[in-house]
Amino acid sequence: MHSASPLLETNNLTKAFKGLVALQNHSMRVEAGELIGVIGPNGSGKSTLFNVISGFLAPTSGSVQLLGQEIGGLEPAKIARLGIARTFQGTRLFKELSVLENVRVSAQLREPINLAQALFGGMNLQARAIDSAALELLHLVKLEKRLHDKAGSLPYGDQRRLEIARALASRPKLLMLDEPAAGLDSSETQALLELIRLIRDQYKVAVIVIEHDMDLIMNLCERIQVLAYGNTIGQGTPGEVQANPKVREAYLGASEEAAA
Template identity: 40%
Template structure:
């Protein structure tokens, strides 16, 4: 892929649910190594766009390219194998298993997808290399001291961090984060912003996120796209978006 080309590109994306048009001619580009936020009022189409970009849904019309390849009809699990990592509004972890087991499953799933070995059961003893990788990633997200606790007893913000760690274990080249701060306390939100900023810088990770908290958006995003009634009404730097009279009118307030 050309280093200057968009890592993720959507062109002319429409999405209909029956007779209801949710997305209308949406275009979006995420440059490599940048953080791109999609914002807009409730019902603007953010979640539907996110699902189309991640492969959970297919567009009614239009194209999605990832690293220069057309993935418009590639399902989500296959996009993950190609280098997309995704988290959800509600953290998806295995609550009855330990933090370490959650991480091990993610790493073993990655290796199984490559054909390195079949996915093993949780009862199988782990290799020292796998355990070291688990510990390293968990330390990166601030969970290095929680390895043997059940994921279900973690605080909500910690479960979100565990989900992010499991996503990072897949070694994605791009993160897609759907409302990553949803349900977090103010303190957890501040910590999560710092964590994502560090991941972006240290790993040169491309990030696409949807988020309602504008303080989070303007703290993290290099570029912002604004949706309203399924259409892009603005796209640019945070400063350009904040200065847009139309965006202030429909979303940010005067």
């Protein structure tokens, strides 16, 4: 962490699907422990950005670096093991697995194990350590009473928090949350905001949040980046972004009109 490289840095990152450029010349720097927001109207390239960083999509051009190491185009599992965890729009839990198992499955295999270990030994050696870490996380997201329920049977808000716990279980340096507040009511959103702050403070992770909920973004994030049609049209502190005329025009203005 004492090196000059930031935790995450993208440089001129571009992703095109055939003719459509979903993300263009994207550049961002995220330092360890920062809370970053990414906002923008639908189709602005936010999810594409997450998909490229997490390795789900390979970049068309440009670079993504984690602590100075190029990770653009690596396999998702590799990137996850290097320290980037994410959640998905609308959750993507293993619904047939229990709450505890969902967290354990992500805490496992951080260190690649060989076949003999996988089959015969070693499989329970890690288990104790994994379980205590998993229980701690489930406490944090207030699911400690539902350890053995199937994930699919939880209410929606609980599933959201479980997905965050699952992402944290791999001990990431960077946590990316894709619309974590979608479908939550205002008190749940407030609880989520406090949870994300707590996670940052307790686990020293940087967090990037994609969100449409402006209250959450403006209250939570230290820096915000605004995308529209794949381009970065503004960035800065919440105050700076709100004062940026381009942003107001492209995004806030549009939503005020929509609200009116």
